[in-house]
Amino acid sequence: MSTVDVNVQGDLTIGGIGTGDLVERYGTPLMVYDEGMIRGNAKLFRDAFNESGLKYQVAYASKAFLCKEMVRLAEQENLSLDVVSGGELYTALEAGFPAARIHFHGNNKSEDELLMALEAEIGCFVVDSFLELELLHDLAKEREQEVQILIRVTPGVEAHTHEYITTGQEDSKFGFSISNGQAATAIGLAIRKPYFSLLGLHSHIGSQIFEQEGFDQAIRVLSDFMQRIRIDLDVMMPVLNIGGGFGVRYTEEDQPLPIPTYVKGITDSVKTYFAKNEYPLPEVWVEPGRSMVAEAGTTLYKVGSKKIIPDVRTYVAIDGGMTDNIRPALYQAKYHAVLANRPNEECTELVSIAGKCCESGDMLIWDLMLPPTNYGDILAVFSTGAYGYSMASNYNRIPRPAVVFVDNGESRVVIERETYEDLVRKDR
Numbered sequence: 001m002s003t004v005d006v007n008v009q010g011d012l013t014i015g016g017i018g019t020g021d022l023v024e025r026y027g028t029p030l031m032v033y034d035e036g037m038i039r040g041n042a043k044l045f046r047d048a049f050n051e052s053g054l055k056y057q058v059a060y061a062s063k064a065f066l067c068k069e070m071v072r073l074a075e076q077e078n079l080s081l082d083v084v085s086g087g088e089l090y091t092a093l094e095a096g097f098p099a100a101r102i103h104f105h106g107n108n109k110s111e112d113e114l115l116m117a118l119e120a121e122i123g124c125f126v127v128d129s130f131l132e133l134e135l136l137h138d139l140a141k142e143r144e145q146e147v148q149i150l151i152r153v154t155p156g157v158e159a160h161t162h163e164y165i166t167t168g169q170e171d172s173k174f175g176f177s178i179s180n181g182q183a184a185t186a187i188g189l190a191i192r193k194p195y196f197s198l199l200g201l202h203s204h205i206g207s208q209i210f211e212q213e214g215f216d217q218a219i220r221v222l223s224d225f226m227q228r229i230r231i232d233l234d235v236m237m238p239v240l241n242i243g244g245g246f247g248v249r250y251t252e253e254d255q256p257l258p259i260p261t262y263v264k265g266i267t268d269s270v271k272t273y274f275a276k277n278e279y280p281l282p283e284v285w286v287e288p289g290r291s292m293v294a295e296a297g298t299t300l301y302k303v304g305s306k307k308i309i310p311d312v313r314t315y316v317a318i319d320g321g322m323t324d325n326i327r328p329a330l331y332q333a334k335y336h337a338v339l340a341n342r343p344n345e346e347c348t349e350l351v352s353i354a355g356k357c358c359e360s361g362d363m364l365i366w367d368l369m370l371p372p373t374n375y376g377d378i379l380a381v382f383s384t385g386a387y388g389y390s391m392a393s394n395y396n397r398i399p400r401p402a403v404v405f406v407d408n409g410e411s412r413v414v415i416e417r418e419t420y421e422d423l424v425r426k427d428r
């Protein structure tokens with residue numbers, strides 16, 4: 001983040017291409033992904049799991065960023081895919097992703113979504129509610145189709161992160177609580193259903209987590225719970241899915257662990273607690289979203305108007321904002337940015353970066369040091385690859401930006417820029 005690659009024109013480069021060239025070719029706002037970095041992250045997960053000797057699946061959490069080309073990349077990198085809606089499932093299937101490696105999440109999957117997934121013969125349903133237990137089994141029975149399931153549980157572990165993105169605590173809309181007995185009840189129901197094959201448990205304690213402790217505690221609770229189920233219900237489960245949540249660096253304040261450290265912590269905890277219970281070592285599944293794509297993404301914006309309020313603040317507006325990145329408005333998320341056309345010039349101005357929506361809260365970055373900015377400068381905001389485009393909207397009828405992948409000096413569009421015609425396409 002502190003050192004950036006610059007070409008002979010003095011432009012910031014991404015994946016071996018100058019940002020000036022990218023902007024000239026594709027316009028702004030532009031989401032640029034360094035494809036090599038995503039592939040590198042996938043490899044870090046795989047290598048660390050291979051090192052552990054445990055059986056595993058790394059399922060990319062597609063909610064972080066999805067399009068057909070991202071699906072193809074996940075396929076090539078031997079990842080599985082976590083989908084959470086009919087739309088994500090459809091995208092995966094349209095791009096030819098092997099259905100057996102798709103895991104279907106969601107706290108309120110519709111009957112249509114369940115049917116679509118059954119027809120595709122996906123690998124696994126992560127069952128999240130008593131309604132889904134019945135609905136899914138009824139549909140499977142009608143079709144005389146056996147389905148593999150995980151039961152999503154809340155282990156009662158609170159991850160130290162933003163309250164909107166913690167999910168493992170008792171008071172959560174997701175999954176079955178272990179402590180109040182609902183998880184055991186759900187398992188008791190599932191094992192009596194002839195078309196279900198219960199693979200194991202799923203838990204996801206939250207997102208943007210910087211410590212091992214939460215994962216370790218969750219694995220201890222889950223291992224003890226699996227042991228209790230073995231004793232009480234005489235059921236063994238071969239899979240433990242501990243979700244995603246591995247942190248990334250948005251600004252220099254963020255100190256995430258390296259991917260191999262997260263994986264080693266998890267696999268070590270699994271080995272420790274399952275050995276203690278004399279339980280056969282389960283296959284470990286994880287679902288990284290953010291840590292796979294966030295730092296690989298950079299958004300390029302064009303600098304527009306500037307409002308100087310003497311002795312108070314200077315607002316520098318860019319041609320995007322909460323429509324392509326709602327995270328600052330939603331989570332007070334912080335980002336770092338540089339002027340892409342003058343990345344190494346001395347930063348002498350304290351400015352705040354405003355979006356173009358008619359909302360006072362549409363601020364991308366408060367208090368950023370930049371070189372003096374002019375109309376037409378290019379602002380590069382780093383680490384925007386996760387939950388940026390995927391949470392984008394057309395508020396104010398602003399078209400979504402184009403998305404390009406860059407690698408080894410080559411670039412290609414993976415999602416076209418929306419047009420005004422796209423915006424009125426469904427209007428009657």
Ligand SMILES: Cc1ncc(COP(=O)(O)O)c(C=O)c1O
Pocket residue numbers: 061064082105167204206207208243244245246287288289290291386
């Ligand atoms: C069930 C589940 N798995 C995986 C993820 C991905 O999380 P992250 O992007 O933090 O890795 C999420 C989102 O938080 C989730 O809800």
Ligand SMILES: N[C@@H](CCCC[NH3+])C(=O)O
Pocket residue numbers: 063165207208327331386387
């Ligand atoms: N969308 C959130 C995280 C939620 C992840 C989904 N469970 C973010 O941008 O940080």
